[in-house]
Amino acid sequence: MATHVPIIAIAAYVASGAVISAHAVLLIILLATIAGTAFAFVVMRHLLLPVGDLAHGLKSYRLEGRIPRLMKQRDDDVGRLTDEVRLLINSLEQKLSRLKRQAFSDMLTGLGNRRWLAEVVGSEIARSRREQKPLSVIVLDIDHFKRINDEFGHVTGDEVLVAIAETARRVLRPYDLVARLGGEEFCAFLPGTSIREAVQIAERLREAIATLQIGALRGQRVTASFGVHEGNIAREHFKDMLRIADDYLYQAKDGGRNQVQTIAAQPAVMQTTAPDPGGRDL
Numbered sequence: 001m002a003t004h005v006p007i008i009a010i011a012a013y014v015a016s017g018a019v020i021s022a023h024a025v026l027l028i029i030l031l032a033t034i035a036g037t038a039f040a041f042v043v044m045r046h047l048l049l050p051v052g053d054l055a056h057g058l059k060s061y062r063l064e065g066r067i068p069r070l071m072k073q074r075d076d077d078v079g080r081l082t083d084e085v086r087l088l089i090n091s092l093e094q095k096l097s098r099l100k101r102q103a104f105s106d107m108l109t110g111l112g113n114r115r116w117l118a119e120v121v122g123s124e125i126a127r128s129r130r131e132q133k134p135l136s137v138i139v140l141d142i143d144h145f146k147r148i149n150d151e152f153g154h155v156t157g158d159e160v161l162v163a164i165a166e167t168a169r170r171v172l173r174p175y176d177l178v179a180r181l182g183g184e185e186f187c188a189f190l191p192g193t194s195i196r197e198a199v200q201i202a203e204r205l206r207e208a209i210a211t212l213q214i215g216a217l218r219g220q221r222v223t224a225s226f227g228v229h230e231g232n233i234a235r236e237h238f239k240d241m242l243r244i245a246d247d248y249l250y251q252a253k254d255g256g257r258n259q260v261q262t263i264a265a266q267p268a269v270m271q272t273t274a275p276d277p278g279g280r281d282l
Contacts, residue, residue, distance in 0.1 A: 009024040017101060054082060063090060106180040108158055109165035114187075117179040121189050121238045124177065128191065130235045131164045134197035136230045138188045139245040140205070143223045145184035156216040163212055164224070187242065197228035202226045202260045210258065223258035225249055230263075 004006040057068025070086040081134065104116035111122070128135040142148075168178050168186060178188040190198050210225050213274065227248030231241040252261035 016121055029085050035246070051078060051081075054085060058085070061226065070208065087099065106165075109162055111165050111168075111186070112177070112179040114181050117177060117181075117187060118238050120177055124189060124191050125231070125233060125236075125238065128231075132233075133192045134194045134230055135233055135241075136190045136193045136195055137241045137245045138190065138198060138202045138205070139181075139227045139242065139249045140182035140202070140209075140224045141249055141253070143253075148217070148222075149204050152278055156214075159216055160214060160222055164209055164222070165216055166211065167208045168205060169242060172201065173210050187245075189241075193230075197262055198228050198230065199262055202228050206258065206260055224259045225252035226260040227252060228260060228262040 057070055061068055062065050070082050104112055106113045148160055172178055172188055175186050176190050181187050206226055209222055212222050227245040229241055229245040229248060248261040252259045
């Protein structure tokens with residue numbers, strides 16, 4: 001339409017009955033061309049503005065991971081393009097969220113895994129340092145788990161793992177961080193919890209596991225050994241706390257299993273429980 005503006009202007013000039021001169025015609029054509037070009041620029045900018053916003057939003061999403069707010073402004077091809085891009089981003093986010101859950105979750109028990117725990121514990125350690133609050137870790141390992149798998153099968157072993165995960169969820173507090181580290185080993189980080197409180201929680205969990213009734217085990221009960229450590233938040237990181245708690249766990253294994261072990265300098269908080277005469281230990 002912009003190319004028609006000079007023609008329309010000349011036609012209007014001739015129709016006006018004014019004296020026609022080359023100078024006037026040239027001036028009208030020049031002004032009409034400028035006006036037509038400006039009009040075309042404004043129209044094209046209006047048409048392409050949503051495309052620019054779309055490109056900016058996609059760049060922000062690619063570089064920063066921010067989901068753009070893509071609003072459909074017109075019911076034309078640009079509007080349909082905006083709809084499709086928005087649907088594509090939503091689909092990508094759903095798939096990425098599902099992949100992240102799979103990457104950070106233990107598929108059998110539904111607990112977080114070691115990778116998830118390492119990521120979330122880092123922020124808890126930083127917060128404990130800022131607020132000068134204690135942070136303790138519990139590591140537990142199912143006693144004689146290989147024997148369970150060998151005697152009753154891996155399906156029963158999986159049932160035991162799921163039962164212990166559910167028991168941990170029930171006994172631990174909502175803000176505690178619990179994960180399956182792999183195999184038959186589990187771990188919980190307890191924000192704002194001293195060593196004495198952590199041992200009490202570990203003992204409650206040990207007792208709850210020892211009273212589990214799993215039909216496939218035919219009267220045999222499950223027990224677990226525990227290592228507990230209060231982290232030194234000034235200098236210890238996730239792997240340091242986990243390693244020390246793991247050392248106490250092996251002390252519990254060496255000491256007879258089905259017990260809670262912690263720092264030897266605090267024997268008052270170390271607790272060992274004899275086997276329950278009401279059932280056979282594995």
